[in-house]
Amino acid sequence: MKSIDSKFLSIISLFLLSVFLLACSDSDDHAPVSSEPTLNIVETAVDDGRFTTLVAALQAAELDDDLSGDGPFTVFAPTDDAFDLLPAGTVDALLEPANKATLIDLLLYHVIDGEVPASDAIALDGTSAVMLNALNVRIDVVDGDLILNLNGNREAMVTVTDIECTNGVIHVIDAVLDPGDAVDNIVDTAAANGNFGTLVAALQAAELDDDLSGTGPFTVFAPTDDAFDLLPAGTVDFLLDEANQSTLIDVLLYHVFDGSVLSTAAIALDGQSVTMLNGGTMSLDLAASELILNLGGNRQATVTITDVLCSNGVIHVIDAVLDPADSP
Structure with a gap:
């Protein structure tokens, strides 16, 4: 009877040890992860992989250092697929040194000076925001979607919101905005x-x-x-x-x-x-x-x-x- 008790206690001890180790393992797996961003806007765009054309354009326009600075900025970032929707040859032309001023104007039309989370952008429904090239982007909420320059030459929809960066926020859009779509009061x-x-x-x-x-x-x-x-x-x-x-x-x-x-x-x-x-x-x-x-x-x-x-x-x-x- 004594040997049985000893064996029983050994089993119980092993069971409790395994539970303890499992609990420690679960605790490690679910340890709080810092939600603070560690990359700036340009670094985030590079790391993401969907914005290679945008990053190349920022570098050609020599705006990459600016958008890596303190900010904060809000960038409506067109994906590579968005740039692919432009007429053939447009991107190559924009990246030419001779067209640098046009490229800068285009890129700054995607940037707000200040951090505007999606909730604040939605609150602008029916109005506009002034971009860094001093032109307005019209903002509308249509069927729950956030739309930029509704009915414009290059209407864009925000597909992903609130990608936090150390110096601002990125909202992903499905078209390249056209400064020609800017509206007056x-x-x-x-x-x-x-x-x-x-x-x-x-x-x-x-x-x-x-x-x-x-x-x-x-x-x-x-x-x-x-x-x-x-x-x-x-x-x-x-x-x-x-x-x-x-x-x-x-x-x-x-x-x-x-x-x-x-x-x-x-x-x-x-x-x-x-x-x-x-x-x-x-x-x-x-x-x-x-x-x-x-x-x-x-x-x-x-x-x-x-x-x-x-x-x-x-x-x-x-x-x-x-x-x-x-x-x-």
Whole structure:
């Protein structure tokens, strides 16, 4: 009986030892791993393996040292596959010393001065960010995806977010951004278009031009010059008279929604009303495939052009000047 107890104790001892060793092994396997990044942006891109063209471009532009510096920077990084989508010969041309200035402009259009995590980028939905070449990149959230320069020549989708580096963050994109897709604010866009001379003059007279050049986002239903010409004779002159500024402000703010509403979202509001910046409500109806504002009102308007994207919102072009008195 004594020998059996001894043998039993030996087995128990071996079992406990094995459990202890296993526990130690598991503890080592699951030991906390530091989440602090150890590589800068350029080193991270090199180490990743998906950005060989981008790294070569940074070196050719002599920006690799800059993006290895203190920062912080946010880089929207096109993959090699993204560069492969460019027309044949484009990359080779960009890497030529003679085209260095163009290459620098292109690369800096992918960099923000400062660290912008994905959560902050998503919060910019409907607005834009100023890149290191001083041009704007439009930012939109569409069906849960973060899209850069929506509807542009080279619209890009963010496919991977928040690759942390010692001097900033990388977001991976599936296209090479085009500086030609940079957008202006609502007022500058309207002024440059050429069809909104009266609207721009009215915004200036009402001292709303600075407001609608601000951060936003705003949605502006913008009457053309032809739309203003449809008003009774003398109406525009009356509205532009300094003595009638409050009336002009009321009219103009009845064309502005606080927020960015793309055409798809506006169409989804069929049969509903939205509150405009003057406090009045405007109805939206889809009739014969056209988006109609204030259907049946004193000055019913049809949206003739949708989704003119700006750095601080969106413009939809309309064929009549809305009447605040049509507010339901």
